[in-house]
Amino acid sequence: xxxxxxxxxxxxxxxxxxxxxxxxxxxxxxxxxxxxxxxxxxxxxxxxxxxxxxxxxxxxxxxxxxxxxxxxxxxxxxxxxxxxxxxxxxxxxxxxxxxxxxxxxxxxxxxxxx
Amino acid sequence: xxxxxxxxxxxxxxxxxxxxxxxxxxxxxxxxxxxxxxxxxxxxxxxxxxxxxxxxxxxxxxxxxxxxxxxxxxxxxxxxxxxxxxxxxxxxxxxxxxxxxxxxxxxxxxxxxxx
Numbered sequence: 303x304x305x306x307x308x309x310x311x312x313x314x315x316x317x318x319x320x321x322x323x324x325x326x327x328x329x330x331x332x333x334x335x336x337x338x339x340x341x342x343x344x345x346x347x348x349x350x351x352x353x354x355x356x357x358x359x360x361x362x363x364x365x366x367x368x369x370x371x372x373x374x375x376x377x378x379x380x381x382x383x384x385x386x387x388x389x390x391x392x393x394x395x396x397x398x399x400x401x402x403x404x405x406x407x408x409x410x411x412x413x414x415x416x
Numbered sequence: 417x418x419x420x421x422x423x424x425x426x427x428x429x430x431x432x433x434x435x436x437x438x439x440x441x442x443x444x445x446x447x448x449x450x451x452x453x454x455x456x457x458x459x460x461x462x463x464x465x466x467x468x469x470x471x472x473x474x475x476x477x478x479x480x481x482x483x484x485x486x487x488x489x490x491x492x493x494x495x496x497x498x499x500x501x502x503x504x505x506x507x508x509x510x511x512x513x514x515x516x517x518x519x520x521x522x523x524x525x526x527x528x529x530x531x
Contacts (some may be wrong), residue, residue: 334518346507346522353453353518366443392459402447402511402518 304329306395308407308416316415317385323378324409325393335376336394337367352376363387388414402411418442420523422508424501428529430497437493437526441510449511449520450483453502462506465491468511498530 321332327333337349352363357369367378376393393407420442429435441448450462461475465485476482481496485491495502505527509520 336519338522340427345524346509348519351519381525394459396518401464402464402477402513403449403461403464403472404451404459404520405461406451408458 304395304397304405306393306405306407308391308393308410310410311408312411312413314413314415315383318382319414321380321383321387321412323391323393323412325376325378325407327373327393327395327405328399329376329395332398334396334398335367335369336396336407337361337365337376337378338392338394339389340392340409341389344373349378349391362378381416382410384416385416388412420508420510420521421461421528422506422523425524426527426529430531431500432497434494434496435498435528436524437464437495439491439493439508439523441489441491441508441525442521443489445510445512445521446484446486446488447511447513447520449509450491450502451507453507453525457504459507462493491516493514493529499526500530503528503530 307326325340333386335352338346339349352359352369360366366379373407390409392409394404423438446467448465452461463483464472480496485495505525507525508523511520
C-alpha cells in the first residue's frame with residue numbers, strides 16, 4: 303500500500319532561519335506531488351505542486367520543493383522564514399491513475415518565533 | 417462563488433443520530449472530493465466524484481457513510497447512526513478535471529462533534 307511520511311511532527315524556529323521539511327512516499331507508479339499549508343483558523347491551500355519537468359518547483363511565499371525520484375522524496379524548503387509562516391504543512395501524493403485523490407502525510411506543525 | 421463552501425461550519429450531534437454535511441464546489445469544477453481530518457488519523461480521503469461517472473467510494477470507513485452529488489454540483493455527505501469516532505473536520509475539495517490541472521481547492525470544513 304502507498305504511504306506518505308513526513309519526518310517531523312513539530313518544528314520550532316526563529317525568524318530568518320531556514321526551513322526544510324522532509325517528505326517521502328512509497329508508490330511504484332507515477333505520482334503528482336503537492337505541499338499544502340493550513341494557517342491557523344484557515345483552510346488548506348496549495349503551496350506548490352509537481353507534475354513533471356523540472357524537479358525543482360517554486361511556489362507561493364518563497365517556498366520551493368525538490369522532487370528526487372530515486373529517493374521518493376519531495377522536500378519543502380524556504381531560505382528565510384517569517385513569523386507569518388507559522389502553520390501546519392502537509393505533503394500529499396496523488397498517483398496519476400487515481401483520479402486525483404490525495405494521500406496526505408501526517409503534517410508538520412511549524413512555529414516561527416519572532 | 418469564489419471558493420468551495422461548506423455548511424454547516426459546526427455540527428454537534430448525539431450518538432446515534434444521522435447528520436448531513438453539504439458542499440458547494442467552485443462553479444465549473446467537475447471533480448469533487450471529501451476528506452476528513454481527525455486527531456488520530458490525520459487527513460483521509462473518503463469519496464470522489466467525477467462528472468457522471470460512478471463515485472470512487474474506496475475511502476469510506478463504513479456503510480454508515482454515504483454521499484451523493486446532484487446535478488454535477490452540490491454534494492451531500494451523510495453519516496447515519498453517528499458514533500463518537502466520527503468526530504472530525506470534514507473537508508470538501510473540488511478541481512477542474514482533465515488537461516493536467518490537478519490542483520484541488522479546499523473548503524473551510526465542517527467540524528462534527530458527536531457526543
